[in-house]
Amino acid sequence: xxxxxxxxxxxxxxxxxxxxxxxxxxxxxxxxxxxxPNGAGKSVLMRLCHGLxxxxxxxxxxxxxxxxxxxxxxAMVFQRPVMLRRSAxxxxxxxxxxxxxSRSECELRAMDVLEVVGLAQHASRPARVLSGGEQQRxxxxxxxxLGPDVLFLDEPxxxxxxxxAQDIESIINAIHASGTKIIMTTHNLGQARRLxxxxxxxxxxxxxxxxxxxxxxxxxASTEAAAFIKGELPWQ
Amino acid sequence: xxxxxxxxxxxxxxxxxxxxxxxxIVGLSLQVSITxxxxxxxxxxxxxAAIAVGRFPGRQSLIVLLNALMGLPPVVVGLVVYLLxxxxxxxxxxxxxxxxxxxxxxxxxxxxxxxxxLSRQTIEDAWREYDEQLRSLGAHRLTAAMTLIxxxxxxxxxxxxxxxxxxxxxxGAVMIVGGNIDGVTxxxxxxxxxxxxxxxxxxxxxxxxxxIGLVLLLNALAAIIRELALRRYG
Numbered sequence: 001x002x003x004x005x006x007x008x009x010x011x012x013x014x015x016x017x018x019x020x021x022x023x024x025x026x027x028x029x030x031x032x033x034x035x036x037p038n039g040a041g042k043s044v045l046m047r048l049c050h051g052l053x054x055x056x057x058x059x060x061x062x063x064x065x066x067x068x069x070x071x072x073x074x075a076m077v078f079q080r081p082v083m084l085r086r087s088a089x090x091x092x093x094x095x096x097x098x099x100x101x102s103r104s105e106c107e108l109r110a111m112d113v114l115e116v117v118g119l120a121q122h123a124s125r126p127a128r129v130l131s132g133g134e135q136q137r138x139x140x141x142x143x144x145x146l147g148p149d150v151l152f153l154d155e156p157x158x159x160x161x162x163x164x165a166q167d168i169e170s171i172i173n174a175i176h177a178s179g180t181k182i183i184m185t186t187h188n189l190g191q192a193r194r195l196x197x198x199x200x201x202x203x204x205x206x207x208x209x210x211x212x213x214x215x216x217x218x219x220x221a222s223t224e225a226a227a228f229i230k231g232e233l234p235w236q
Numbered sequence: 237x238x239x240x241x242x243x244x245x246x247x248x249x250x251x252x253x254x255x256x257x258x259x260x261i262v263g264l265s266l267q268v269s270i271t272x273x274x275x276x277x278x279x280x281x282x283x284x285a286a287i288a289v290g291r292f293p294g295r296q297s298l299i300v301l302l303n304a305l306m307g308l309p310p311v312v313v314g315l316v317v318y319l320l321x322x323x324x325x326x327x328x329x330x331x332x333x334x335x336x337x338x339x340x341x342x343x344x345x346x347x348x349x350x351x352x353x354l355s356r357q358t359i360e361d362a363w364r365e366y367d368e369q370l371r372s373l374g375a376h377r378l379t380a381a382m383t384l385i386x387x388x389x390x391x392x393x394x395x396x397x398x399x400x401x402x403x404x405x406x407x408g409a410v411m412i413v414g415g416n417i418d419g420v421t422x423x424x425x426x427x428x429x430x431x432x433x434x435x436x437x438x439x440x441x442x443x444x445x446x447x448i449g450l451v452l453l454l455n456a457l458a459a460i461i462r463e464l465a466l467r468r469y470g
Contacts, residue, residue: 052368058338082369085387085469094383095373142373166399 001064001073001149002028004049009058011044018044021058028064029086030170030197031182033213035189037228040202042077042185043154049183050076050152054215067110072099072180075143076152080159083127083136087117093143099146113141133164140171144180151175153184157191189229193217200206201225239437243405247445248436251467258442261343265423268336269403272343276403277396279344280351287352288359299356305349310342314412317342321413334415339423342409347399354395357386390465394458401454 004026011019030075034042048114051071062070071080075095084091092110101109114120117137122130127138136156142169143151153172157165157183176182186192192199192213199216201209203224209216220226250258262441287298319325321341334337362384370380384391407425414421416430424443431440 014308052371076368076372078369078372082366084366084383088330098374098379123434146373149365 001062001070002026003063003148005059005061005063006049006160007059009045009048009055009228011041011048011053012056018205019048019055022202022205022207024207024210026076026183028181028223030212031176031195032184032200033192033196033200034183034185034200034202035192035196035228036185036187036202041205042187042202045162045187045202046076046152046154046183051075052076067225069225073149074152075146075148075150077136077139077143077154077156079155081139083135083138085126085128086116087124088127088130088138089123091138092145095146109145110141113145114138116144116174117141118167127163131164133167134188136160136168137171140168141174142180144171144175148180150181150183153182155185155187157186157188165191195209196208203228203229243437243441247442250442251445255442258439258446259466260419261422261424261427261443262446264336264421265404268339269343269400272403273349273396273400274292274339275344276399277346277349280348280399281385281392282354283348284352284355285359285385289363289381289384295433299353301347302353302356306353307410308346308349310346310406311408311412313342313346313407317409317413334417334421336414336421338413339410339421343403343406344414346406346409347403350402351395351399354398355388356389357393358388358424360396368453369420378456384444388435390461390469393461397454397458401451404450 006022006024006026009019009022010017022045034045036042042129044053048055051060051074065073084094086094089107089110093106096106096109097103111123114123119130119134119137119141122134127135127201130138134160140156156172157168160168167189172182172184182195184195186195193233196213198212199209200207201211201216201220201222203222207223209220209225211221216225217220217229220229251386286293287302317338318333320327321338322328323333332341357380363380366380366387368385370383375383377429405425409430411426411429412422412424414423416422416426422430424447428440428443428447431437431443
């Protein structure tokens with residue numbers, strides 16, 4: 001599947017340019033964090049990579065792609081988890097069934113991941129009555145169950161309290177440890193430090209920096225990144 | 237005032253005594269309207285779902301048309317079905333004018349657009365919420381449509397009940413294509429119209445009470461289902 005290459009990628013809605021000519025090469029391995037202020041285009045960039053949006057210009061190339069269906073080898077977790085009106089177990093099994101797994105296989109795999117994210121005791125409860133943190137863990141389980149090569153996470157803890165966010169972060173690390181490439185967005189510097197191995201810093205639709213985490217925080221090369229790290233608000 | 241009181245007490249006696257004529261009329265009403273609702277749902281629900289998740293030229297016009305068809309006047313539907321089924325009409329050879337089948341056809345035409353239009357709205361609202369998640373999981377449009385129908389099943393049930401209420405309460409269409417023939421095509425609404433004009437108020441009132449009771453029951457049922465579903469599934 002990887003590396004993922006973005007070539008002069010642009011996305012516009014009407015006259016509004018949201019992503020402006022981004023080129024980058026994302027390798028297998030390190031946890032990639034897409035960092036930037038609100039409205040920088042982080043979520044849109046991720047949706048373009050995942051194929052939910054079509055770029056208005058430029059190309060997305062999965063270099064290691066095995067025959068055809070690249071979507072099969074990716075999964076995504078959204079900022080607000082979308083839970084189907086069925087049990088927690090049913091939600092995980094839904095994705096597996098779409099991936100063409102047999103019923104018994106689905107159930108085994110689904111129970112396994114629910115166990116890992118700590119929701120096994122809630123397996124038969126309706127997903128929509130779970131708490132926000134539990135729903136997000138369930139969303140992670142649903143994505144992880146598919147065994148993706150790449151997992152996209154869009155601000156996965158933005159709506160959660162610190163303790164729920166901590167649970168999510170440790171699950172993300174477990175998924176990383178299992179060999180899945182993590183690509184996530186955040187506007188939270190602390191989370192970027194904790195979870196990131198490399199940073200793509202976006203500002204106003206442009207890729208300002210692509211650097212290993214240490215270097216990014218020690219000596220940011222762009223004024224926008226330096227200001228963002230210092231917590232100033234130059235875009236206002 | 238006095239005659240109204242007498243009519244009421246006579247009506248209650250008929251209801252309490254399970255009057256045979258009244259029971260027969262209520263039975264036929266239910267049979268016709270339930271059949272029409274089942275057929276209209278089988279036609280309207282997939283159509284609504286297809287329009288909700290589909291992207292094709294003329295979609296917006298189709299939605300406008302469908303919404304407009306919700307307001308079809310029953311007498312006009314009755315007239316059109318009458319013309320189609322009458323001996324000289326294109327479907328005259330079927331020979332089903334003035335039969336319950338003709339009434340089912342008319343009511344189906346009346347409520348299929350209601351079920352299609354309202355389920356289109358419900359499913360499209362859900363689609364907006366689920367769209368990215370379902371596409372991310374690799375669901376194609378048909379799978380997505382099935383998932384959305386299942387996930388909105390309680391709202392859709394309310395829509396089907398609304399369709400049934402409309403069918404059971406309408407008089408114009410069944411009067412024209414059924415003919416209000418005693419024992420054959422006489423249903424609650426047509427009987428009320430006839431008995432009132434004949435001056436047989438107890439039967440008319442008795443049927444009116446059953447009809448209002450039925451509508452109340454349906455709405456209570458819809459409310460209970462929604463409430464239970466919300467509590468159970470969120």
